[in-house]
Amino acid sequence: MESKFKIHNTQTRSLEEFVPLDPPRVGLYVCGPTVYGDPHLGHARSAITFDLLFRYLQYSGYKVRYVRNITDVGHLENDADEGEDKISKKARIEQVEPMEISGYYTRRYHQFMDRLNVLRPSIEPLASGHIIEQIEMIKVILDHGYAYLGNGSVYFDVQAYNNDHPYGVLSGRNIEDMISSGRTLDGQSDKRSPLDFALWKKASPEHIMRWPSPWSDGFPGWHMECSAMSAKYLGQRFDIHGGGMDLVFPHHDCEIAQSVAATGHQSARYWMHNNMITMEGRKMGKSLGNAISLEQFLTGDHPLLQQAYSAMTIRFFILQAHYRSTLDFSNEALQAAQKGLERLMEAARTIEKIPVSDASTVDVATLEADFRRAMDDDLNSPIAIAGLFDWVRVINSLRQGDGKITAQDKELLQNAFHVLLTDVLGLVDESETSGKEIVAPLMEMVLEVRKKARENKDWATSDIIRDRLAAVGIQIKDGKDGTEWEIK
């Protein structure tokens, strides 16, 4: 648990050493999905980024409480006062209960995150299950004079807040700029200023999702849930708050304002944001209509996809880029990731076949040390993976008899490689579950026949066997000491 771990803090825009408030405990809060649609690649990036953080912190010896919310209270479609929220809208279109929608898409989200080997968070609170906490927090903000009532709704008074505390500290905005560059406001009659945002919204008659409150039957504003639920489960101060970069403003700036307005201080000490996945240079997003869902990636059922991609390929593809860089989707890039991952996994399987010697010509200790150095530098997974590939070469060379390794070092290597690959990067060998055990006896038989043919220099027969097996996805490799095979 050396605390030389550095992370990029969005608020200071610089690399900072990570020092937890109460080591070895770490409190981590990440904004989860709004469950009104199928998860797409963007959701995967965010989930995988913070899954990596979660795993790496645990690997580093921390006890992490990881909270990731499910937003099942519909947000308004836009900034206007009137309008339908997304979940209600979807419910109306599909003629079901709003809770049916959020329940369905929550399950879908879990299903795909499980496939991507994204660990479930420690706590996954629902916004709809914390209406009381949100109402209580709104009351405090009202008491402190940073909010006002308007026709049954409660709005955050940005101007009043800004007089005491700077607003927009995360995004680096100031309210003068925001006012001067303000967009035209239409019909926002209840708000004093277009910068103000809703803490509680009075529900219009057709609005289905509603709860009673001291002010009206309505629903909480879209920034409230994170402030209320993070405080409930992680306390008024906690370590890391994460989310997608597109949430920096207004969502996280509003969240900061709410927390400061209620408690007098900020809640999170480090803010981390993952960058977007782009598609032909443009952000991939539902609203832009260029999002490919995870299901489509897994089935290949999308006009832009040349083939299906495995969940691990997607995970590896995302891990091969730094989380703060945009990552451009293309079939070529995914296919490259697929090949690279196969090579990595193959090497992991090869380790046990390495012959041992009485001395080592390789320094196994550098494997983990180099990996940590990369990860300590703001979770630089691409460098960490590059280091693993260096060892792929070493492993394959050792396997061929170039260089030596002791039995002890071999075991260290095997353990370390497995821990880093599987536990930290979360990359699991998909081929292990592809029914190898079932075909193994058959393969033994087939290869014996082929061996006979080869001994008789009956190349035609041996090649037919090889080609037929290749056709059904089993690759044969003739080596010095026999023939190996694997399912592709």
Place this chain on the structure above:
RNA sequence: GGUCUGAUGGCCGAGCGGUUAGGCAGAGGUCUGCAAAACCUCGUACAGCGGUUCGAUUCCGCUUCAGACCUCCA
């Protein structure tokens, strides 16, 4: 319009004031009955123009281009 970020070889993608990123694709070689796999070798990329410097892809300025946020958004 405001705020901010980026531009790296065929593709994806790291990085840094002078030294090999890595993966995929490609070329040559070793091995092999032939393959496949593996291993070895290779390509001299850092948008353009200035500036700082002994030296810049890396620092500064300008230009061009692209993107994100300012509306729900991972």
